[in-house]
Amino acid sequence: MDTLLPKLQKLTQNLWWTWKPEVRTIFRDLDLDLYHLVHQNPMSVLKQITPEQLESRAADVDIPARVDRALRQLQEYLTPVTTWGLIHAGAMRSRPVAYFCMEFGIHESLPIYSGGLGILAGDHLKAASDLGIPLVGVGLLYHEGYTSQVLNGEFWQQDVVEPFDIADLPLVPAVGRHGEPIKVSVELPGRIVQASVLEVQVGRIRLILLDTRVKQNDPKDVALAARLYGGDQRMRIEQELLLGVGGVRALRALGISASVFHLNEGHSAFALLERARHRIQSDGMDPHLALQEVASATVFTTHTPVDAGHDRFPADLAAEHLRPLAEGLKLPLDEVMGLGRVNPHDHGSPFLPTVLALKLSRRANGVSALHGVVSRKMWNHLYPGLREDAVPIGHVTNGVHLPTWLATEMNHLYESHLGVHYQDALTRPDTWAKIVNVSSAEIWETKQVLKARTIRFVRQRCASMRTRLVLPEVEPAPLDPDALTIGFARRFVPYKRPDLLFSDLERLDRLVNHPERPVNLIFSGRAHPADSTGKGLIQKVANILEDPRFRYRIVFIENYNIHVGRMLYQGIDAWLNNPQRPLEACGTSGMKVVLNGGLHISVRDGWWAESYDGENGFAIGTGETHANQATQDERDAEELFRVLEEEVVPLYYENRNAAGVPRCWVDRVKHSIRTLGWRFNADRMVQDYVHHLYVPASTSSSCQMPPA
Incomplete structure (x- = not known):
């Protein structure tokens, strides 16, 4: 029995269990009430169950044999002889897809999601894992999660913050070549914000999450990534800079050279400017060629057919925050601002990350056939001279991760x-x-x-x-x-x-x-x-x-x-x-x-x-x-x-x-x-991304952008 607890703990260290009901059942059978009390989180169950109860329940429901079988299955899953991805996406094994998203819905015990966008991102990672697609996820760790919904006596929604204990999650600090914890820094107006880099394994996929709880940060910057979609527009643009710029820098610090950037919604669009900035600073590229190179290797998925659903940052707020990137890009600030304006010459108009993503991506898609039609109509004005049906926004219809x-x-x-x-x-x-x-x-x-x-x-x-x-x-x-x-x-x-x-x-x-x-x-x-x-x-x-x-x-x-x-x-x-x-x-x-x-x-x-x-x-x-x-x-x-x-x-x-x-x-x-x-199903969805978007983007060397 002394070896059972370490084996159970090992089983919790990969979120593979989130789509394996036979594994979740092991922890549920240890203590059903406790399992539900801790939001179905196996790590929390193991922290709170008593040794006596563990020994008693293990004997009653044959836990040791079930754990051994689960660990064997996990090992076989992580070391496959072949996968669909090895055959169809093998060229990306050394340079994977970097999948950016503001939220990831993997499991209810990791509350860094709010709804459909995050659930879709979680299903995408899981299907990519099952198929063996070379992909790494990039997001933010919201240490206060999202919110829990409680109705009051008038049936009005109350939004309750429920911070979670990072020790109850299989998050590990990312380390550099010499074992040192990795941190990244992002320039924001009047200060530099730092973030530690954490990792969690989602089957075969690495999910990288940035955490602003760093002692060098001011308390307001620790709070910057406390909650998903929290705060005002200033906090929102700063969260998006942290995700995009910080995410790219985290990949670099980890030695991950991505062949394709897949932006799941416009929240992470600043990643494209940071990618181009690095090419200019490190390799001496011409700024406009660097932007074109980035566009040729970018896939952008839009999920929002409602115009009001796209972020719009006031011109002065955007300019204040984009100045360091413009300097790194060696471009006038107004030109960089123009990349995010519907009309680049309307200097007072708001800055839209969605527009930036569309202008700096060679391949864009909606998430259903009808949504593709709606998106082409919605953004037709970004492509003057093109008929609506020729606007380069296609579609990959979503699917769900069946397991x-x-x-x-x-x-x-x-x-x-x-x-x-x-x-x-x-x-x-x-x-x-x-x-x-x-x-x-x-x-x-x-x-x-x-x-x-x-x-x-x-x-x-x-x-x-x-x-x-x-x-x-x-x-x-x-x-x-x-x-x-x-x-x-x-x-x-x-x-x-x-x-x-x-x-x-x-x-x-x-x-x-x-x-x-x-x-x-x-x-x-x-x-x-x-x-x-x-x-x-x-x-x-x-x-x-x-x-x-x-x-x-x-x-x-x-x-x-x-x-x-x-x-x-x-x-x-x-x-x-x-x-x-x-x-x-x-x-x-x-x-x-x-x-x-x-x-x-x-x-x-x-x-x-x-x-x-x-x-x-x-x-x-x-x-x-x-x-x-x-x-x-x-x-x-x-x-x-x-x-x-x-x-x-x-x-x-x-x-x-x-x-x-x-x-x-x-x-x-x-x-x-x-x-x-x-x-x-999500297998078909991810296969479509591989065939129609990832593989072409990973080998593309040219792009056609709407004028900036």
Whole structure:
């Protein structure tokens, strides 16, 4: 038993366990209550469990043998004979892709993410690891994390800061050639800020994180990277400089010579100026040639079709912060400023990192086919003389990392019928075609197990919130386990229209309380801490749910995060998405639901615009939009109710066999998995990046930039 604890500790040192449910189960079985109390963090479990309890539980649930098996599997994973990346991206092994992002959603115990962008980045790293892609992630360590969401007595979102202990994470200081801890410095107005460089292993991938908790820093600079998306515009631009400039310098200090920079959103655009600055200072390159060289080796992914979602820094603020970079680039400050202006000659206009990234990247993409169209239209004015369809912004549709989001029970079902090695061939249509041969009863029974678990979880969370708010207990417990259960969870902003179903409360009452065909609705989501409009939407939804008509049928779950999302995606019957088209760039939550045997109900926006075939889910509307948004909202609300009343609900309740299995519903589930599973997984997404963007960028020597 003396050797068990070191083995368990070794198992926690690589975040590979975050997508290995059989490994997570080892720590859960040590102490279930403690496991949930510490946000499913294995390192915290080992720190807090007593030696006596460890010895007792280890004997009860056969921990030693399971740990040995997990360590063997990890070693085999880290030392493969071959990988997809070795064959298709071998040229980048000595010069990997550097993947910059403001946030990374790896696991709920590492709270350096806020939402979809971070979750996508986490899935990208995990898929790159599985495929063996030479890639290193670059981000910031927010030692106060993001925020936890708590509703007060008026159902107004409170944003609670919950600092985490770095000792509870497998972060290690990066060291130089002689074993010295690596630090980088970044010039900011009137001072130099330092950051230590930490590393965490995500499978085969190194994730580098910069930490400003350095004793040489002023307290305000220690606070610079305390919280994700915190502070005002000055703090925001300084965070982005820290990420971009500091991230490039960290790579250099680690001896990592990246062939490609992949910027996941514009927050890290300053990395491109720092990369060019280094070439000029170290190799004597002409400034304009250096910028062109950088552009030729840069991939930029934009995620934001909403104009207001792109950072805009006032001209004087940007100039103040860009002066050191301009001097290093040996270019006039105004010329460097022009790289981030929509109109480079409008000297008083704001500076946009997104514009800088577009001008200094040879290859840019949206995250769905429709988003590519929207982005080309949105940024057409940066490319004078080009038709809209010729604007050099393509698309790579997002996908989700299946092992992270898939329920263990669904994985067992897939292994039984698609083959035990089906995860090695996720992108092949023939892998998923075998789902048609699975009996409807087996799929239905599996889904009922998952649904029961989800409803238990939701009831517990609801009861806990009501107890804290001193609200009357709901008896009987909300949500009928036999009722059709639909989920809606995402960031609460007006364009996502979380309140669309509440436009007609009488009709909603008839829908959810139908005596023979009831419907459960589960809502979750949060607003940005500074977004009072989004918080108002949460309050509106939560207040309506106190109406006696809806108290047993509709619930709201606090603190939407990776854990809550996983519980919802795996157990609900259908997923609802009703944004204003075309403002949903992609939307990956529905993909996670489909892979877990649920159906997607959505406006034809984001990924659904390119994937709905009439039988693999449900569509709200035709995709055509009215010029007046209020009119469109009315149309979409009417169409949403119609789809639910005439298509979704009947399909779920009708045509049931003697065992109660809704045959037509399950047939649609099978068709959904067959047609969508192979396309909307992160393996396919990363493979697309490799083939269409990484490999060309790694070997490119020319570029065509819009004029600066």
